Amino acid sequence: MDRTATATGTAFVYTIGCQMNELDSELALGALSDSGITAVSRPADADVLLVNTCSVREKAEEKAYSWLGRMKALKRSNPDLIIGVLGCMAQKEGKLIFRRAPYVDIVAGTAHFTRIDDYVRQVRATGKRVLAIGRDEEVQTEKRLKARETPQSSYVAVMRGCDHHCTYCVVPNTRGAEQSRELEEIVEECRILVGEGTQEITLLGQNIDSYGKRLRPRRRTLAELLYAVADVPGLKRLRFVTSHPSDLKPELFQAFRDLPNLMPYLHFPAQSGSDEVLKRMRRGYTHARYMELVAAAREAVPEIGLAGDTIVGFCGETEEDFERTLELHEKTRYQASYIFMYSERDYTPAKDQGLKDDVPLEVKKRRINKLMQLQREWSLAENQRKIGKVYEVFGEGPSRKDSRKQEGRNPQHQVVLAESGRDLSGQFYKVEITSATDAALYGKLV
Numbered sequence: 190m191d192r193t194a195t196a197t198g199t200a201f202v203y204t205i206g207c208q209m210n211e212l213d214s215e216l217a218l219g220a221l222s223d224s225g226i227t228a229v230s231r232p233a234d235a236d237v238l239l240v241n242t243c244s245v246r247e248k249a250e251e252k253a254y255s256w257l258g259r260m261k262a263l264k265r266s267n268p269d270l271i272i273g274v275l276g277c278m279a280q281k282e283g284k285l286i287f288r289r290a291p292y293v294d295i296v297a298g299t300a301h302f303t304r305i306d307d308y309v310r311q312v313r314a315t316g317k318r319v320l321a322i323g324r325d326e327e328v329q330t331e332k333r334l335k336a337r338e339t340p341q342s343s344y345v346a347v348m349r350g351c352d353h354h355c356t357y358c359v360v361p362n363t364r365g366a367e368q369s370r371e372l373e374e375i376v377e378e379c380r381i382l383v384g385e386g387t388q389e390i391t392l393l394g395q396n397i398d399s400y401g402k403r404l405r406p407r408r409r410t411l412a413e414l415l416y417a418v419a420d421v422p423g424l425k426r427l428r429f430v431t432s433h434p435s436d437l438k439p440e441l442f443q444a445f446r447d448l449p450n451l452m453p454y455l456h457f458p459a460q461s462g463s464d465e466v467l468k469r470m471r472r473g474y475t476h477a478r479y480m481e482l483v484a485a486a487r488e489a490v491p492e493i494g495l496a497g498d499t500i501v502g503f504c505g506e507t508e509e510d511f512e513r514t515l516e517l518h519e520k521t522r523y524q525a526s527y528i529f530m531y532s533e534r535d536y537t538p539a540k541d542q543g544l545k546d547d548v549p550l551e552v553k554k555r556r557i558n559k560l561m562q563l564q565r566e567w568s569l570a571e572n573q574r575k576i577g578k579v580y581e582v583f584g585e586g587p588s589r590k591d592s593r594k595q596e597g598r599n600p601q602h603q604v605v606l607a608e609s610g611r612d613l614s615g616q617f618y619k620v621e622i623t624s625a626t627d628a629a630l631y632g633k634l635v
């Protein structure tokens with residue numbers, strides 16, 4: 190298709206799922222805007238309606254279908270409306286989506302979403318549906334785009350896909366094998382973003398610690414990449430997610446000490462505290478090894494903020510297994526923790542190998558509630574220890590709940606609220622902490 194051909198109209202995208210999806214939605218809108226279709230903020234104003242989907246838990250897929258169900262009415266009143274499904278569920282379900290939601294026009298998977306402008310033209314020209322989920326090409330997402338909106342804080346994908354086979358996880362199926370981008374290309378993208386006004390960059394990878402392991406002629410490491418990106422003139426804050434305990438290399442901790450703009454934050458999912466469960470999940474480390482890494486991180490970077498992901502109720506999880514998970518949380522004292530009930534997925538090793546999803550829903554619920562409640566208490570206690578400290582905060586503007594307060598993030602990526610009559614978004618300012626909840630810090634400008 191001729192990419193210079195222009196289209197007209199407006200587009201809206203609803204994003205479900207992780208940060209990679211948020212970035213991909215931005216890239217898809219970028220592709221549309223390059224060809225003359227502008228973004229709008231309400232579905233009712235759009236000629237092209239997109240949903241960028243997630244498959245990681247059943248609930249995420251239900252969310253996409255129920256949104257599609259609501260959009261059906263708009264299509265009835267505007268037959269020219271084009272509805273497209275992007276992302277992980279598009280990749281995984283393919284044409285099944287047309288069967289369940291016959292009013293959908295485009296299904297484009299995780300390697301195709303930036304061609305969305307071509308697909309829209311195709312539907313307009315032929316009136317036929319488009320299905321694009323082949324694995325025939327590499328994800329050349331970023332390269333195709335001239336420009337994208339440049340907020341004060343930007344995501345940059347450094348790799349896509351995942352070579353692990355955690356038995357519960359569908360990501361290796363939906364996003365394919367790991368592919369790292371060239372280091373120079375990433376640095377160049379960061380340079381452009383900073384030149385256009387970005388002050389904070391978060392590097393994204395499903396399993397970012399293995400960045401560069403297959404690049405040729407020379408393999409690269411995450412540490413090398415961090416040193417190179419941190420060097421981009423004008424970049425104030427650099428972050429990266431997500432780390433895997435069996436790929437994290439302790440040399441990384443040196444980078445935190447050497448690079449003043451690398452923020453002390455590590456998203457470091459343990460998933461479980463039971464060695465038996467970790468083995469069934471095929472995570473490649475033990476409870477003890479995980480705690481060793483946490484201790485090493487804290488020794489090297491005492492102020493580091495740790496965030497974790499935990500699954501409760503995985504196949505065969507006993508009460509004792511769960512106790513070990515509680516213990517791991519109690520010892521780690523996460524600053525933030527994302528806790529999920531196991532949701533069995535098709536196309537995962539667990540399902541394929543017949544591991545039984547045998548923990549009853551009531552038990553999963555009891556365990557998640559107990560862990561969440563304890564975690565809230567631990568987070569509150571940790572946050573209260575921060576009262577009296579002064580943090581440099583990167584402003585995000587007025588708080589949605591209370592417009593007299595300005596919201597922002599400290600280096601550890603915690604939400605910090607402080608009273609001010611001015612809009613401080615995009616500014617750096619200092620806040621002395623005066624009180625805390627389990628989820629946020631409150632203070633006064635200094």
Ligand code: SAH
Pocket residue numbers: 207245246357358359360394395396430431458460498499500529530531532533534
């Ligand atoms: N490394 C990936 C992980 C993606 S999934 C990334 O950062 O994108 C995010 C989290 O969802 C995982 O860490 C895990 O805790 C949880 N998860 C994955 N599969 C799940 C499943 N089948 N049921 C419940 N939670 C799951």
Ligand code: SF4
Pocket residue numbers: 205206207208209210242243244245276277359360363364
């Ligand atoms: Fe969802 Fe995982 Fe895909 Fe992200 S990588 S969109 S969380 S399934």
Ligand code: F3S
Pocket residue numbers: 351352353354355358359360361395396433
């Ligand atoms: Fe999923 Fe495990 Fe990879 S959580 S993304 S299979 S590291």
